Amino acid sequence: MDKQEPKANQQKKMWIQNTWELFKETKVGLVGMGILVFFMVMALASFIPPLIDDMYIPLYGNDPEVIGLSPPSLRHPLGTDYFGRDILSQLFEGAKWALIVGTTAAAASVFLGTVIGLVSGYYRGVVDTLLQRTADTVMTLPAFAIIVVIGSVLRGISIWNIVILIAVLGWPATSKVIRAQVLSLRERAFVESALVSGASNFRIMFRHIAPNVLPLSFLYMAFGVTSAILVEAALSFIGMGDPTTVSWGMMLQWCRASGFAFVAPFWMIPPGVCITLLALGFYLIGVGTEQIINPKLRKR
């Protein structure tokens, strides 16, 4: 503790460097980062297979020499599915969608949660009560069931609507944590001096208080990605996914619906492993961040 300089003297660069040092120390965070990088490479590579040959197009590619299901071979390292599509290129495509859906849904829900938490904690009073009651109600709603109903009523939902729904139903947890922080931050001297020097409420909230709660937002975002990926996968699996998108959940749905779940493990296992690992990666990044933010959790 005594080695650390007072925070005010540190340059921003130093801060980032320090955070990275701490993050590396946590190990779990580093493992999570490793997993994330692996899947990012996989997602970036997803455009390559279709360039090699048309039969590697994830959604409708077809190998003229293979009819339907085939076990792993040289042409198809992970085999082909019931419709003769290459499983490996589908897996690449799935990585892309998992990352897109996971991060955008989590970012949107954390953005909503942070803004609502800031407003709620800063203004207090009626605004706070109203927003927090709403948060309590949304929290006890069975979100998954609601998304399924909306999907059914609207006759299928696109991947972007799934993202929006996850965000709209997922913000309360973040807002509660941010609000608690803001309640204590707004009593600090720097808020008072900003008020005295004539800063507007908006400026105080977003310019002075917000930077202090951003690490917490980031933490909730990491956990949010995990749950968004799992929700999307579950929706696709029960048949409520976007049929024009090759996601890992969709692959498992095709596998089960065609009745080959227990006959073709080479089809059933890889998508599940990928979902688990990517969700785990983000979760580990979250745990690493949590250990930096909350020193009580660090190993002594």
Add this chain to the structure above:
Amino acid sequence: MSMTKFIARRSIEIVITLFIIATLTFALFRMMPSDPVGLMVHPLWTPEMKQRQRALWGLDKPYTEQYIIFMRNMLRGEFGVSFFSQQDVYGLIKERLPPTVLLFTSMNILSFSLGMYIGRIIAWRRRGKFEYGSTVLGMFFFSMPVFWIGLLAIWIFSYRLDLFPIGGMKSEIWGVADISLLTKVMDIGHHLFLPLTVGVIISFPGVMLMMKNLMLETLEEDYITTARAKGLPEKIIRDHHAARNVMLPMVTVFTLSLVSSLSGSMIVETVFNWPGLGATFLAATIGYDYPIAQGAFIIMGAVLLVAILLVEILYAYLDPRIRY
């Protein structure tokens, strides 16, 4: 505040939440851009016949009137009949509710006790192999999609090893032969084992990791230092001083975990073909059978709220602080 007052207040709050859920159900199922009559009628019906069907269902009335009728029917337990099979929804729910209650309660009781027990131990014994192992395993289970664990379990234990039935709740022999009560219970237990295990596997890590974090925060408190200074045995400090104080925030974790385990149990029911309300709801919603979906949705909401109320009452009974 006395216990009765606490229960009365929470019950009123829960009735209000149930009212919100019912209103939401009404609104959600009427967001439909198309006409529900178009879903189930024969394509050769004339417009007049469709009109008559709409009037029969009360769809020609304004939304406000429909809403009042809907609420009145829900209160009376009249959920209507299925669009397709013409089955009475109330009867169907009555038949599907017990399996769901069985799976949902046993799953939550087991995952709470397991999660709290292990969480308590690993917070105390840090840096040990046990902490490392259970944390890693817990994180893995936490990140696995429920349906996939379910598929794996069926594939390994039912399909390959033939140890457990592939799905359902009862063997076919029930309808044919006269069997004793004990055999019946054993049979249901045999069918319950896999779905229950999968349900516990997905829901206990959250409780465990939360318990561990809360315990670690409690360890910094002054009363723990005091207890140590008094020379109390570690086990007493852990179970009587730390764990008891952690219980208060844990109740919140419990109620939220109940909400998320509801969606988990819906998927578990679907994968294992368990004849419960969750699977019925999902199948009906995806198959556009809205009377069944509506009824199942509301009853599941009610089950969830009652479960939350029970957890709170049980805990308020144990810890007077929660009543204030």
